[in-house]
Amino acid sequence: MSGYLNVEVPIELLFTDLVTEEGKKDIQNYTDRWYEHHKLSADMPIMRFNSHKSLYRYFMNEQASPSAYLDWYKKIYITRGIEPPLKDEKLIAFRKDQFHMMKADLSSSGDFLHINPPLVKFNRAGGYFNLKDGHHRSTFLYCQGKRRIKVKMSNEDYIYWMNIEKLSEVDKSFHRHQRSLIYTPILHPSYFHLKSERDQTYPTRLDVIMDFLGSRSLRGTKVIDIGCNIGYYARHFAREGAHVTGLEPMDEHYDLALRLNRLEKVNFNLLPDRFESSSRLQRYEIGLLLTVFYHLMGDRVIRNAFLRKINQCVTDMLFWESGGEPETEKSLLLQNTHFTRYVKLAATSGTGKVRELGVFLKT
Template sequence: MTGHGAGRDYVVTEIPVELLFTELDVRSARTDHLIKSFTDRWYEHHLQYADISIMRLVPHRELYRYFAGEPGAAPDAYLDWYEQIHATRGITPPMSRKGLLIQRRMEYENMQSELSSGSGFFFDHPVKAKWNPAGYFNVLDGHHRACFLYCLGFRRIPVRIPLQDYTVWLHSAAVADVEQTMKDQQRRLIYTPILHPQFYGMHSERDETYPTRLDYIARFLGPGKLIGRSVLDIGCNIGYYSRHFVREGADVTGVEPDPDHHSLLHKLNAMERTAFSVITERFEESDAVQQYDIGLLLTVFYHIMKDPEACRRFLAQLDRSVCSLLFWESGDAMETEKKMLMENTGFKHYEKLADTFGTGKYRELGVFRKA
């Protein structure tokens, strides 16, 4: 419903959750003067959750996962956050932990009740946000509403933004380039979502339904800053994951040998105002691969694991290039893949994140760590 509620100087539109980030830190935003009893201790606490994807806003996300009855969710992080935003300023929290939880549950139930009659309430009371030139939106007001909808599975959130920001985001000339490229490729299917209103109606094979693979990865990462971290996205396809990590501040390199995929991803990078390095050779054959903190290996390894020589070179390159974390999703022989990875690389620790399903196969998503 793009453009719903348009006014003279603002517009209410649906923005993908992947493009919604928490507010900028108050000093960068020059709003520290608005914080009652501002202290450096409060600012350090505030920085933990400033300018990160709402998918990684742990206190609010876990509160609503808890209310929704999701396994493993608990409100403790939210209650601790609430206490700290007062204690770090020398202020006694106005509500007890029990009282706060009761109030937030009532608000949760009220929002559920409004939602039962449609999404009109959230268009009438939208999240407020502002465009960030790094290619996403910072929430100014409405973190609770955004996280509520996100945890109920909404992939797009009603948001009020300045009309000028809306025009910048639409980036019409770049959209035309994407559409022309897709037409030239006769592309009818995309593997991952394209985060722009022009393509909301286009079905993607993966990452459309909550919780997506990216949601699970975000939960594992927690709220820690990714600025300065290096990420290698092996088999990056049209760049969905690479662009997300760019928005999070990481230095990203994608590997994609398919010419159609990397042709489209460059157009999408321009449209979404993100950029990352792309290696167009096969991963196991490339001399351009360097060393990276984090690797993404999602539904890639099973394509070559039955070719002994290619597999040997792939595993050796993987071991050299990814130094810390490797997010992995299997083909349909998940135990065989795990065994090959652990026996032929330094990735000796493994944690399962989720059972997944995609392109007709049951899969497993997890993370490997080096000692």
């Protein structure tokens, strides 16, 4: 089947392009220096495309300088021995005009963004889409808070992404557990109609975490998601090339996470274990502990075992979101682990509680 169609894709599934070995021959004045620069922001989620985010956040008065974008622009030329066509002032003026044009088009439901969707190709090894063009448009829409972006893809990629043969397994899990609510989004068109309890509105918790991580590569990083629910965060880190372990002892969440992994064509090491008693864990550079720890606060024995395991397993950083008593949770984590520093990332709220999102660091 040939041809293309325009489809809405969740922002979490949009990654920057990566020039392959074969594609190098199409790059004018190709050099290895250029390729090293290219790889710094290649095959990366738009959510972490910091050079372009800095440009639009500057135009939106959310950032003092677009220096990261200017540096990116210069290096795509000078690494190939080419003088950049535009000086800083002219480049910013050009991009600012485009920004205002796109913003006007967006606010008036105009035609430009609608009839010029970015072209994407499904990355079958990673379970996401690589942008083949439209990096500026996509980043602009992301910075404007859009959670889904209309893109152009081949019919073959659409059929592969839809993965109809696995859809019935997910439906069966919903019916088996009489499930009507989801806590985090499901990144598949068949479930776009379901509003999740969390992570619907920009900036989401994932946006904030990605901002903190900056341009750090996650490929090969060991990550543990403690109480991973239906696997939304674990799958995101897995798409970025991390080696992810997700623990979810509740059967209804574990069952759905397992089937969503198959539907979304992303896999991670999903275990039905309780964290504090699991014997199958290793050491992980990054831990995720989102709205989990507060459930253990009332049982001192389990709480202390949990804290000991956190200290043993998480070596670098722990992303954490509180229940309704953030100060108590923070004190316990700092006093009973080797984490030496805490950085508050955002005030959050969800399921009727005022919460806090932050990161504990051991360095």
